[in-house]
Amino acid sequence: MNLAHxxxxxxxxxxxxxxxxxxxxxxxxxxxxxxAYHRRQPQPAGSDATYPDKRGNVVVVVPRGAKSVKLxxxxxxxxxxVSDKGRTSRIYRGQDYRVEYADTLSIYSQxxxxxxxxxxxxxxxxxQYYFSRGLTxxxxxLTPRYLREAYQASNPAFAEAVGKLRIDRSLxxxxxxxxxxxxxxxxxxxxx
Numbered sequence: 001m002n003l004a005h006x007x008x009x010x011x012x013x014x015x016x017x018x019x020x021x022x023x024x025x026x027x028x029x030x031x032x033x034x035x036a037y038h039r040r041q042p043q044p045a046g047s048d049a050t051y052p053d054k055r056g057n058v059v060v061v062v063p064r065g066a067k068s069v070k071l072x073x074x075x076x077x078x079x080x081x082v083s084d085k086g087r088t089s090r091i092y093r094g095q096d097y098r099v100e101y102a103d104t105l106s107i108y109s110q111x112x113x114x115x116x117x118x119x120x121x122x123x124x125x126x127x128q129y130y131f132s133r134g135l136t137x138x139x140x141x142l143t144p145r146y147l148r149e150a151y152q153a154s155n156p157a158f159a160e161a162v163g164k165l166r167i168d169r170s171l172x173x174x175x176x177x178x179x180x181x182x183x184x185x186x187x188x189x190x191x192x
Contacts, residue, residue, distance in 0.1 A: 033079050034135035046062040097139060100181070111128075144163060144171070
């Protein structure tokens, strides 16, 4: 019985190893370029990174023995940063945008406070979505109009599919089963 139990556990661990090897994390710190982010080489690497501090800099917490040192980096000298929670943010024109999906069509979000009434009733945080062509492209609002303009020449099938999207469908809808946004699903289908 013990041998059967042990062999079953060994078999399960062998099957789970490839799945565990596919899970990867991006090291926290500041990334000077999108290529450095793609290679997962922060400069400087740290245990956490935030933006902005009171001077408008990116702050990277770097462990030095038992203590930690806060390095301050001007935002115009970095592409973005990764926090200790694994959240990647790109700094673009002085503002940070959370990287939601990084590929040839990259998706970003930025949260802002929405107030329900003019007198200041209930407020909530609603994300605004943006996109870029790759990790270094210009950021545009994630709307059918901007997507059609950006991809009409290079991917007309994608531009046409975005144009046919029903008015009650959002490009920023996220499918938990596939792990993709609606716009990235449409984009992938247009490449087939």
